[in-house]
Amino acid sequence: MKRLLLGEHREDILNTLDLTLKHWGYRVLAVPRRERLNKLIRDTAFDLLIINADWLDANHATLEALETCIGKGASLMVLKSRETSPQLPLPHQLLDVPVDIFSLFSAIQQHLEKHPRKNMRLALKLPGMICRHHQCQLGEVLSLSTRGLFMKTGFRLDQGERFRIVLPLMGMKEELELSGKVLYRVHPDPKNNYQQGVGVGFVDLQPNAARLLERYIKTCFREEMSHRRGHHGWHTGALTQGEEDTVLRLPAPMLWETPPAPPQPS
CATH class of the missing domain: 3.40.50.2300 (Response regulator)
Incomplete structure (x- = not known):
């Protein structure tokens, strides 16, 4: 360590x-x-x-x-x-x-780190809507970064396939509709506790959407650390605030728990 x-x-x-x-x-x-x-x-x-x-x-x-x-x-x-x-x-x-x-x-x-990660990921449980071929279906986002996400879904999605994702940013009264591309698939296996889903990279992410994602992740991190048991010395003021916000108070998802999928290249 x-x-x-x-x-x-x-x-x-x-x-x-x-x-x-x-x-x-x-x-x-x-x-x-x-x-x-x-x-x-x-x-x-x-x-x-x-x-x-x-x-x-x-x-x-x-x-x-x-x-x-x-x-x-x-x-x-x-x-x-x-x-x-x-x-x-x-x-x-x-x-x-x-x-x-x-x-x-x-x-x-x-x-x-010998193999540094490029993006800070947020572990959470967030509903998401997948839309393709004029069909939409609910899925569950299990991790999120400013570059992509990992999602459980009943849809059969193949590597390289593109689709639309609708994400509600809980607590911010914002909803994002993004283009995504399947980077990898995870099949249920005893080694990953039978987890399944797809790793998705965002495609043609617009600057405003990227700023909203960054603000959401940053704010949830502050909120999680502020309320985590035993972290009484943690101060939100020691970190920069979200863009155009003085102080944000959102219901925070879980952060940095066991990753929902095996590590993949950023």
Whole structure:
């Protein structure tokens, strides 16, 4: 399991990132004091350090220790804390604060995963209407991203087949009608608990529809994490809000449970 060090004195950001990264399956050591973090950088092995930019400013002891760690393969991500960006002599990636959850997911995948996922997926149970050949039938969406979905359906759908999907974005009073293409099929088998369905990629997705999907996924993630038992330190304000929204309150689906289908290429 990958190990992360997280150094940040802003309590809301520290707690939110700590819980989010643990929720994604990583080992995280969150540190609110610079002196303690400096010692951990020198004395522990880690794969990624996420650190407040101010803690690197003119802190030669931290920079020297980091140079050694990065030389051994560790990565560095820096959380902005002021308008100006830090000038560091080390390879690093900057993250804006409040943090965009999609940017964080993408950055973590790139730094820590051998085969990084391109899209953050939302595990849920959402009704969806499949329309083809002048016929429509209800299905059940079990996972959703801004690029596609996985769906259970009674329709016989072949790989490469195109059709229309109608999705209600529960709680947002929005409904999307999208074009989809079957990327893969999953047949019931003991190895996948007899799960069946199709993986669908969106075709010719319009910018407005993409923004709605992103807003829905982002908001549901915030709501799920805010209400998850034991996540009392998670703060919605540490993440960017949905476009044109101050605060969104939606009924949240389940997130990041056991994937409904075997991993497929993004």
